[in-house]
Amino acid sequence: MNTKPTIIISPCGTSLLTNGTEENLRKLLNQTTNCKKEELTKEQKDIIDKHIAERREIIQTAGINEARKFSAELNGIITYYSGTPKGEQHILLATDTYLGDSTANMVAEWLEKQKLNATPKNIKNLSTKDIESFRIALSEIVQWCDEELEIQYPRPHWRVVFNLTGGFKSVNGFLQAVAMFYADESIYIFESGSQLLKIPRLPIQLDPEGFIGKNLHAFRRMAILSEELYAEECKEIPETLLEQIDDRVSLSEWGKLLWQKCCKEYYKQTLLPPLSKKLKYSERFEQDAINLSEDRLLIINERLDQLSHYLESLDSDKEVYNPRSLDFKSLKGRPFRSRFSPEPTHECDAWSDRDAKRLYGHFEDNYYWIDMLGNHL
Structure with missing residues (x-):
């Protein structure tokens, strides 16, 4: 019963x-x-x-x-x-x-x-x-x-x-x-x-051909940044997962459905490269990410996608993207003065449960660098 x-x-x-x-x-x-x-x-x-x-x-x-x-x-x-x-x-x-x-x-x-x-x-x-x-x-x-x-x-x-x-x-x-x-x-x-x-509900195998894994960066750009890509960039993705207008494509409703159900499997495997060209990772941060458990790595990759979205929105006509789960902001005072060079000047949430970690970074030239994963100040 x-x-x-x-x-x-x-x-x-x-x-x-x-x-x-x-x-x-x-x-x-x-x-x-x-x-x-x-x-x-x-x-x-x-x-x-x-x-x-x-x-x-x-x-x-x-x-x-x-x-x-x-x-x-x-x-x-x-x-x-x-x-x-x-x-x-x-x-x-x-x-x-x-x-x-x-x-x-x-x-x-x-x-x-x-x-x-x-x-x-x-x-x-x-x-x-x-x-x-x-x-x-x-x-x-x-x-x-x-x-x-x-x-x-x-x-x-x-x-x-x-x-x-x-x-x-x-x-x-x-x-x-x-x-x-x-x-x-x-x-x-x-x-x-x-x-x-x-x-x-029938047991079904999602993405059995690995289309998402093979085209992960393209899927992320379309799903997270809502980018329309050239059809040539997505020629290895099945047509049913895409909606095409002229020579540009975006995710269809089926593509979005498959993405929502599969993306977490890829996000917990390894640190993913930045979605935005404006975002860079320091060697220290990359080392910090190596030792993360799967569930924390999943959250970090999701947060970095949000950070890419934030950086891209700064130059758009739309409202700046900064959800509560990201909470990107300037640091109060100079808590890292004399401890690091370059000095982190901004922070955003990594995760708010358990030990409440933050991602610290700084702007340099036309890039935002993630310096490290650290404790909440």
Whole structure:
């Protein structure tokens, strides 16, 4: 018997608004599926708002069977728990549209009335209007899975379930692949409408051909610095992992997904060369890094990527990149005066747990030199 707390991720479609709806209204809902609030005419919005209010009133008082009939998402959740909805946390992935946001909120309201924790999660640009916006949204889903889902609900402590009964086919096709990386299982309602199909997470070998390892610097430039590289530089990388415009390429949503799941294996093997041409390592720092354990080396490489990103952002039109995990700043006073030559003048975090190490360095000519890995002052 499973005793782990469970989080269920449910992409939301518009079934709660379209099921059991008369033909003309259904046609209007289908025509405006991808519209944001400001894209609706006043007449369209008035009709839709009236329908939303009526459905909200119905679903707020709906029992199990009625909720199943109206909402594909709720049908999946209720069937998964054999007729009694449970789960410690529910996340409802909403499209970036007026109907999508409304539907996800109504599903969340019903779950909350069952004393369950439910949170709508709006995915920016997620709609089926055009392929470019859609692909940007898929990349955001991968980023959310990596930066929030895996951190807030880590396995094996949590059981992660992707409920793909509702939502849109184009979104769910992508989420089925994502689930192989981030979920314990995916669930669907079989075509009969009452039987649940469960697809467990399969053991898969990531990057079996070593494409990332062989092209690590190119992957880092595209993933960390968001660089567009010449296609010629990436000719050994499979086309499915890249998105090409003219003679330039960047990582596709599949490339970003593979990178997120594989990069840590490479980052804990050895000290990686600087991403930015403005960053240099001293011999002392390189020696400091040789003796690091795998988990500390992983953190150091991630921090150095952030430092490269910071240095590159200094000459860009965008906001200077300096996240809290990096915290690059000038040293107060001159704590290394007479002890080192050249003298470190700046610091950034290496790691903040355990012995709280810092990376110390200085600017010289057009470069920033990492002088050493040292204790927090």
